[in-house]
Amino acid sequence: MQFADAVTAWSWNPLADIRQMWAFPFMVNAFRAGTIVAVLAGVIGWYMVLRRQSFAGHTLSTVAFPGAAGATLIGVGAVYGYFAFCVGAALVVAAVPRIGHEAGGEETAVTGTVQAFLLACGFLFVALYKGFLGGVNSLLFGSFLGITTTQVDVLAAVAVPVLLIVAAIGRPLLFASLDPAVAAARGVPVRPLSVVFLVLLGAATAATSQITGSLLVFALMVMPAATAQNLTARPALSIALSVTLAVLVTWTSLTIAYYSPYPIGFWVTTCAFACYLASWAVRLARGSLGRARWYGAGARVPLEVS
Template identity: 55%
Template sequence: MNPVATWNLVDDLRQMTAYPFMVNALRAGTIVAVVAGAVGWVMVLRGESFAGHTLAVVGFPGAAAATWLGISSGSGYFVACIGAALIIGALPAAVRGRGSTEQSAVIGIVQAFALAAGMLFVSLYKGFLSGLTNLLFGTIAGVSADQVNVLLAAAVPCLVLLVVLGRPLLWASIDPGSAAAHGVPVRSVTVLFMLLLGVAAAGTSQVTGSLLVFALLVAPAAAAHQLTSHPGLGVAASIAIALAVTWVGMGFAYFSPYPIGFWVASFAFGVYLVGLATRTLLDRRGRRVARPDRNAVEVMA
């Protein structure tokens, strides 16, 4: 089957949703986009994008090991990502601090080991190369109805916990010293957020693949931060952007031979560039308005 896109978007959508695998992919993508958009906004605010990428990379050997053992790759993603998230969250504050050289070194070592372990499990499995490609770059045909249910079961408590943590998490992210002085359990909040980040990375990996998690976990959130600094509007914008690039990316992936991860990453990157250009334009206009008129200054003098 070689689907051909037309200019009739309604017919194209009807053609896509005629297949159960595409319905599952759209459901899974929607769930993942909402979680990734919300958690990703906080992750970018806290400056922990590198940690989020590491969790996604760790998901690769988890999924590869699960495939080798004959169990669901989705289970491998969640076990590996959540386990790594708890370990990173338990690191001493001096190592975990923003901009810490030691933190960067530890995370870099973990990434290298995770990729090596993943390749080992793939070699032991002796499966088809397409299986490796799907783990790394995602696929729209590989999401089952059971995986959709697992993603939904993980997403609901994840979002509920994010709402419950909202105010103390925001305070601890902006000014951890002041938050701790006022009784906010910064260490516990950090561990819980890393757990949320692990769930988000595991879910996102199942759609975009382990190497392109930034497409949904970082790019929409980074674009939202360029557009607004208001927490509520920022999270809403991040979710909206993540949903848009996921749905459009799935459409392009269905009508082309290229993996979904490529399309989602490309559109997410494009949206980020638009957000960055918008922020730059607004800043220039703001400086222009704030700059006093030279003639007016001379008259006043």
């Protein structure tokens, strides 16, 4: 069921439309859960993009699918499968050192292998419990319909400690992300930080996948963070911008999806990608303006006469 199946069309009275939308408890919970997901994805995603671990993040988000499918197969809650597979895959990827010229290629190879194997396991689990295509779509793309207060509380219980840990290790993690070799030489525990970050990434993915599905977590983690880093190089401002964009994308997508027959996933990815394209337009405009000012200043410099 889509949002539009149970509601009337957009009336062009924003206050009345918002009141109508929030009259449904499931929509209130959807905005609460979506906000928690967006904040968590905005912060974790910013470090993930900075560390060039987007492929690892994509793998952990897709691993949530076989985790939920496996949990359903053995008759336990999907949330246990989310955490077991996402955190387990994070530990496997974290076993590869990131310092050295060949570290990036080795990590990519291990990450791709884990992704391919566990996705195959996911479809095997679906076949074994004879799941329907609709169930697979829900695992991959999620749904904000029917979100309970308990689910919102679980999300908050996971998000708060994850964000506190990120705040505690933020400065050394930033140093280790920018230049791991120099950071290691300065005594920064680069290896433990990498392991801790990947476990946090896995936990964040597991927590948000139960609401957004496997694929939408990745969209919220990558595009707002990449957009923010395109617009500013100041870490604190960039992280704040990443979180702000993720929240705005989530709220906008929820509102549009409520009044349209199209799924929430389409609007999340579309809005996030539109922000990313806009950031490149701003970046190109800044570059053109900077070159114009440079040439203008150069034109005013008098020529030396020998």
